[in-house]
Amino acid sequence: MAYLEFCSNCGNKNDRGWIEGNIRFHCNYCNIIHYENPKPTATLICPIKNSILLVKRAFDPGKGLWGLPGGFIELNESPQDAAKRELFEETGLKGEFKRFIHFTYHFGTIFGDILLLGLEMKIKNEPLRPGDDASDAQFFELNNLPYIAFESHIKIINKYKELTT
Numbered sequence: 001m002a003y004l005e006f007c008s009n010c011g012n013k014n015d016r017g018w019i020e021g022n023i024r025f026h027c028n029y030c031n032i033i034h035y036e037n038p039k040p041t042a043t044l045i046c047p048i049k050n051s052i053l054l055v056k057r058a059f060d061p062g063k064g065l066w067g068l069p070g071g072f073i074e075l076n077e078s079p080q081d082a083a084k085r086e087l088f089e090e091t092g093l094k095g096e097f098k099r100f101i102h103f104t105y106h107f108g109t110i111f112g113d114i115l116l117l118g119l120e121m122k123i124k125n126e127p128l129r130p131g132d133d134a135s136d137a138q139f140f141e142l143n144n145l146p147y148i149a150f151e152s153h154i155k156i157i158n159k160y161k162e163l164t165t
Ligand SMILES: [Zn+2]
Pocket: 007, 008, 009, 010, 011, 012, 027, 028, 029, 030, 031
């Protein structure tokens, strides 16, 4: 069953078409539009001196490639709390939110549209313990990064470089 194929209010089949300036799911029985929104992520810059932390992705999209640590913000969770949770789950590190770096977005991924909040975390140089969605975690010199899985992550890294140089 496709997401929003049926009305969550009455259970009848939704229509999908152009309405109020966008393509939307719409229930003709309840006469309501089922609005959809991008999913926000906390995407993390974790610097130690001139290096940043990257994780090797254990799952698609980008399986086997390096990217910034992070993940989707959950309900009842601030971006800062999501950042701490994802950092710990993926690398075993505890960190504190330092500052907002940059936002980027990405349409039509396997998760739908995504809004990425690039957040800088203050961390200590402690042993890494890759886990959860990460098969490896390492620090890389900012001027010698490996291939990065996502253009949106590269934009956040570039903004961070701008702010620090
Ligand atoms: Zn309905």
